[in-house]
Every structure is written in structure tokens, then in C-alpha cells.
Amino acid sequence: MDWLTENWWLFWLGVALVLGAIEVATVDFVFLMLAGGAVAGAVSAGFGVPFPLQVVVAVAVALLLLVVVRPMIKRQFTDGLVDHHIGPAGLVGRDARVIQAVTDTDGRIKLAGETWSARLAAGSTPIAPGEEVRVIAIHGATAVVEPVQHDPSS
Structure with missing residues (x-):
């Protein structure tokens, strides 16, 4: 367990990969935003930030992505005004x-x-x-x- 406490960034990357895999199955862009938060947690862990602050960074970035980026992406992929003639x-x-x-x-x-x-x-x-x-x-x-x-x- 000492290895994990010294390498939290690996934990966060593992979480990001799992969330990315779930996103592939759901394609709703929610888990992708959560994976982005996990990547931010990995980056903060890489800079030596204590674990409780890593969690705060991960949650803050995930919420920011969910509120700001996800609606823009959803709009791009579900644009009902475009007739694709298929x-x-x-x-x-x-x-x-x-x-x-x-x-x-x-x-x-x-x-x-x-x-x-x-x-x-x-x-x-x-x-x-x-x-x-x-x-x-x-x-x-x-x-x-x-x-x-x-x-x-x-």
C-alpha cells in the first residue's frame, strides 16, 4: 500500500481509464467529463499536492466540465436543425x-x-x-x- 500512497497519480489515471470505458458504453458525455476530473486529479498528484486537495481539484474540474463543456458538446452532436439527408x-x-x-x-x-x-x-x-x-x-x-x-x- 505504500506504493499507492507514493503514486496517487496512477490511481487517478486508473479511475480516468475506467470512466472512459464507461463513457464508451453510454456515450452521454457525463463519464467523459468525470474522466477529465480524474486526469486533473492525476496532474495535481504529479505536482505533489496532498490527496484531499487532489480530490477537491478532481471534483472541481469535473463539475466545471459538466456545466460548461458538456452542454456545448451535446449541442454539437444532437443538432436537430441540420438535415443530413440520410x-x-x-x-x-x-x-x-x-x-x-x-x-x-x-x-x-x-x-x-x-x-x-x-x-x-x-x-x-x-x-x-x-x-x-x-x-x-x-x-x-x-x-x-x-x-x-x-x-x-x-
Whole structure:
């Protein structure tokens, strides 16, 4: 035990590693901030600060990180305003080719290399196979489409 009392910095680094491992499992940035406090405790131990003050430094830094840094990191990773255009939402606005006549209730289109169920947007007339359509929404596994208006001058 004498070895540990002479090397508190190793104890703090061990705590930081354990907290870092827990953070990997939770990904909530709480344990990462606590690990930062443990690293601060290790640094203070490395400078020869007595153990009770090491604890105060570790707790103070961890609280500071939790209050100041964690909200900024959470905001960066959970920004709901950015549309990343992945999944079905990424298909909205793309053009597709009709492979089975599309009506108000049924049809098939080739979209992004896959065959999708499709139906027309309200007010559109049925579209024959071979025509181009544009996806305006995705409802479940069904694409809501409208005919593509071609520019007569091109």
C-alpha cells in the first residue's frame, strides 16, 4: 500500500481509464467529463499536492466540465436543425422512373436503384411506365410522386 500512497497519480489515471470505458458504453458525455476530473486529479498528484486537495481539484474540474463543456458538446452532436439527408428523407426531391403505372393508390417506380411502391400526389393524373416522376414525400415504404415537368425549350 505504500506504493499507492507514493503514486496517487496512477490511481487517478486508473479511475480516468475506467470512466472512459464507461463513457464508451453510454456515450452521454457525463463519464467523459468525470474522466477529465480524474486526469486533473492525476496532474495535481504529479505536482505533489496532498490527496484531499487532489480530490477537491478532481471534483472541481469535473463539475466545471459538466456545466460548461458538456452542454456545448451535446449541442454539437444532437443538432436537430441540420438535415443530413440520410435514409428515406434523403430520397425526397429525387427523380425516379415509373415501371408500373402509378395511380392514386398503387404503382411501382425505380428509385435510387431500388423498386419502390408509389402513389400519386393529390391532383395528379395517372402516369404510364417509362415516364419520369419526382418524389415529394415518403410515407413508410411508399413514395408519393408527381410528374416531372420538362422544360420545352431544352
